[in-house]
Amino acid sequence: MGPERNPSMIDIETAELSILGSILLTQGRVLEDLDFAPTDYRHPTFEFIHRTMREMKQSGKPIDPLTVMDTLMKSGQKVDPAILHKAVDVTPTAASVNHYAAIVTDHATMRRLHTAASKVQTMVNDGGDADEIMEQARKEIDGAQSKAKSAPVQFVPDTMETTVNFLDSEITFTPTPWPSLNQIIDGLKPGALYVIGARPSVGKSVVGLQLARGMAEHGSVAFVSLEMSTNDVNIRLMAADLKIDMRKLMRHELDATDWAKIGEWVQKNDLPLAINDNTGSSITDIKRFVRNVHRRKPLAGVVVDYLQLMAQQPGDNRPRHEFVADLSRQLKIMAMELDVPVVALSQLNRGSTAREDQRPKISDLRESGAVEQDADVVILLHREIDSEKRYEIDMLVGKNRNGPTGATSMEFLGYWASIRDKGKS
Known part of the structure; x- marks a missing residue:
């Protein structure tokens, strides 16, 4: 007499066989729904049989x-x-x-959760940063969900009430300073x-900081500075707010009037x-920072200066x-x-400067065309x-997912680390 089998294993095997049996009994019709x-x-063999029958159904075979069995044998699978x-x-x-x-x-999800829990336990035992382990744990748990889970079916009439309520609500755009x-x-x-693209020294950090300054009138803002120190950021805020020349601030050449201001x-x-201003920040570090800011005070926005300076972690060998x-x-x-x-x-x-028309194009975005795809607006x-x-x-608004493109010209006041609309004092 062989060893006793776990009753739950018999149940799951019967359920798996019953899926295959249902396909066979209906000549594949149940595959449609x-x-x-x-x-x-x-059982990997059951998966192979299921895929084979699905391919047969798609190609019109009985x-x-x-x-x-004939198709399985011809495929070389025993x-x-x-x-x-x-x-x-x-x-x-x-x-x-x-x-x-x-x-x-349900059984498959439980198996994946068990595997995910084991991986997380191993990471905990090996030590490491708690936030990184939590981030990985979220990914493992998200990955445990069955790929069969489909989005609920909603026809237009089902969604119309939500849309009407949205149209009746107040527009929540935060105005830019311009x-x-x-x-x-x-x-x-x-x-x-929103992606703001520029060549070096054109003024993208000035734009980013001015946008952050404006959003901070409506809530907290997480400003990730991978290029400037906190002192540099604060000096630029002072220059813009107090109209003190940046050079005086950077050289510490301040008079009594400046100090009073x-x-x-x-x-x-x-x-x-x-x-x-942690220059070695990874995307995990940034997400943790943003969450911490949000806990302190509800967020109005996030600014990252700038994408290409974000750290690639050791062992990440992707291009x-x-x-x-x-x-x-x-x-x-x-x-x-x-x-x-x-x-x-x-x-x-930088190569874009070799063109006769040196005005930038979206195709000049460095290292990734996917940046354009993800962005709702590219400036x-x-x-x-x-x-x-x-x-x-x-x-130059080169992409605007829900509106027009276009261009506007402004005054660049580098000595005050600010930009303003022409004619505005």
Whole structure:
């Protein structure tokens, strides 16, 4: 007498066989409405049989135990013919195929959760950063869900009430500091990813910081500075707010009037702008920082300065363009999950300066065309640094998912680390 089998294993095997049996008993018709992923089978052979029958159905071949066995043999896969006959024998009724599938899917999810828990336990035992382990644990648990889980079916009438309520609600765009830009993009929309692209020294950090400063009037802002220190950021805020020349601040050449302005500004400043100047930050570090800021005070937005400086972790051997593409996708997901605008500054290729028309194009985005795909809005900055027009900056809206493209020209006040609409004092 052989060893006793776990009753739950008999149940799951019967359920798996009943799915195969239902397909055979209906000559494959149940496949049309079966919401089930073959990877959920515990037995790899059952998965192979299921895939084979699905391919036969798609190619119009008849499905019964003989034709299926013939196809399996021609594929070179060794399968015991008794499996097909047993599948037919144990199936009570093909009408319950989705019930059998639900049993198998639940068991598959539990197996994956068990595997995920084991991996997390191993990471905990090996030590390491708690936040990174938590991030990996979330990914493992998310990955445990069956691939068969499909989105609920909703026809237009089912969704119309939500849309009408949305149209009746107040528009929640956060205006940028520049009315002429707002005329094109309306402002910064919750859940949207904004990419600001520029060549070196054109002014993308000035734009990013001014956007962060504006959003901070509406809630907390997480400013990730991978290029400037916190002191550098604060000095630029002082220059812009107090109209003190940046060179005086950087050289510490301040007079009594300047110090009086700074003293009053520091006393009154309650700007909820949180700065992370860790130059080695990974996307995991940034997400942790953003979550911490959000816990302290509800977020109004996030600014990352800039994409290409984000650290690639040891052991991550992906090509740089793949890595940057993944970053932009994760930033878009973060915007949607937190329902805030996320602004990502991005470097443009220097090679674009070799063109006769040196105004930047979206194709100049460095290292990743995927950045353009993920972005809801792409704004390219252009400034003729070595000409008499160096105090003018163009904002070129090259992509606007829900609106027009266009361009606007503004004053670049580098000595005050700020930009303003022309004619505005």
